Amino acid sequence: MDILAHGLCTSAAAILLARRAATPIRLGWALFFGVLPDLASFTVPAVLRIWWRLTGVTSTLLPQPGGPRLDWVFGLYNCFHSLLIFGVVFTAVWIIVRKPVWELLGWLLHIAIDIPTHTGWFAIQSLWPVSSFHFDGIPWETGWLLAATYTSLAAAFHCLWRTRARPANSAPTQSHPH
Numbered sequence: 001m002d003i004l005a006h007g008l009c010t011s012a013a014a015i016l017l018a019r020r021a022a023t024p025i026r027l028g029w030a031l032f033f034g035v036l037p038d039l040a041s042f043t044v045p046a047v048l049r050i051w052w053r054l055t056g057v058t059s060t061l062l063p064q065p066g067g068p069r070l071d072w073v074f075g076l077y078n079c080f081h082s083l084l085i086f087g088v089v090f091t092a093v094w095i096i097v098r099k100p101v102w103e104l105l106g107w108l109l110h111i112a113i114d115i116p117t118h119t120g121w122f123a124i125q126s127l128w129p130v131s132s133f134h135f136d137g138i139p140w141e142t143g144w145l146l147a148a149t150y151t152s153l154a155a156a157f158h159c160l161w162r163t164r165a166r167p168a169n170s171a172p173t174q175s176h177p178h
């Protein structure tokens with residue numbers, strides 16, 4: 001799933017959870033953690049590639065044979081797409097702040113969606129660094145899958161909008177003393 005779809009999907013899930021959960025869910029933080037794995041993996045390399053292009057180190061924004069290599073990006077990618085690392089962070093934060101931080105589940109949702117929608121170099125090693133086991137899924141950029149993703153997201157937001165909370169009394173409000 002691309003980062004925009006991840007953001008929309010996390011937002012929809014967080015809005016739904018916020019309606020049902022007893023504790024408030026901060027949508028901004030849920031959204032942040034929902035895109036964190038890709039932001040953390042790709043922001044630095046993107047900035048570096050733009051910098052190298054601007055300073056003439058490379059002649060293209062794309063990786064080139066013989067050009068600077070960014071092998072460590074895969075370390076970051078694997079780290080932020082690992083269920084084990086997520087579990088450790090979620091538990092550590094829970095212990096530190098003495099309550100579960102539900103917004104972190106946006107991160108878990110990101111990994112859960114990426115596992116069946118990545119293949120090859122970008123296949124998700126969900127048990128990294130203990131195991132490099134991975135599942136070759138259907139690439140998210142496959143035409144029909146991309147269409148299905150955005151159709152589902154549009155349907156989800158339509159449902160959320162249709163079922164949004166409305167004021168109990170839609171008549172013109174009058175201020176009255178409490």
Ligand SMILES: [Zn+2]
Binds near residue numbers: 038081110114
């Ligand atoms: Zn991802």
